[in-house]
Amino acid sequence: MAHLRTTLVVGLVAVAVSAAHARAEELHFYNWSDYIAEDTIPTFEEKTGIDVTYDVFDSNEVLEAKLLAGSTGYDLVVPTGIFMERQVKAGVFQPLDKSKIPNLDNLDPRLMGYLAQLDPGNEHAVIYMWGTTGLGYNVDMVTERLGEDAPLNSYDLLFNPEYLSKLADCGVHILDAPTELLPIALNYLGLDPNTDKPEDFEAVRELLMPIRPHITKFHSSEYINALANGDICLALGWSGDVLQAADRADEAGNDVTVTYVIPTEGTLMWFDTLAIPADAPHPDAAHAMINYLLEPEVAASISNYVAYANANDAAEPYMDEEILNDPRIYPPEDVMARLFPDRASSQAVDRMRTRLWNRFKTGI
């Protein structure tokens, strides 16, 4: 009997110890691809002793499907603001324990104020990085086909079939997400990017159908290497990803010049956020990672590497001048005035968007 009791006690202690280990020493982090510096995770592991399993995605829809199904096993995820808003409403995230994130004080109150419109009181999420959706193109291939006088700073390149048809032979990629192209197309037509009017979506359909035959691929991450290698000449892509493509082309010594433009018509800006799923197995480790990512040097090193803007006021002294002063990453006020933030839409609008998107992709 005494032997049984001892075994039981030893067993319980072992379970408790291993639960404590599970709580403190592991972290499952699910982030966008191409969205972190090379040394970010190894340095965190070294500093904290926490082992990080790092997985990547390139679509909010993929992340959302996992989160809504539950039991993802992830401790920390990176939804874009408008997706995070409805996921908070669905109870997907746990409230942040702000006492464990002293570096929250480093964040720009204006940007966090914007985020509070999506997550009142900033209870569930903090800004990781932010950026714009715009055009990335191969300067030589495009000017060779369209001439120097083509509207290279305009969404005409994409939406006017006269131009796009001439680029079809060198390859055109579009982000595979209705929440990117459709608001941009509405804005291009002078309509409200957040409209709920069926006739506005019909106008977008009429704009998009003629350009469909000239689009090579819908994909949300392949365009980085495709641009860098000269395999495509135009992409509707995310700011930092296109700028990474430009760097990769340089580093590889490819004879390719890639550039990113925020078109004159204005474009979509968005915030990606850090949030902890309600059923995260290791919430303490997730809080530790959030606090680490908000350290000024860490935030700066990520921005310097991925060419996305951070919202960390204290990071400025550690930023590379070329990142901080690049108007495509930190747009000046006059350009900011032409950006529109993405907004959550009703289910009815989501249905219209999805229907239109599917018809556009299939071309029927």
Ligand code: SPD
């Ligand atoms: N490679 C990182 C891409 C980050 C894109 N975030 C999604 C923005 C959605 N509008």
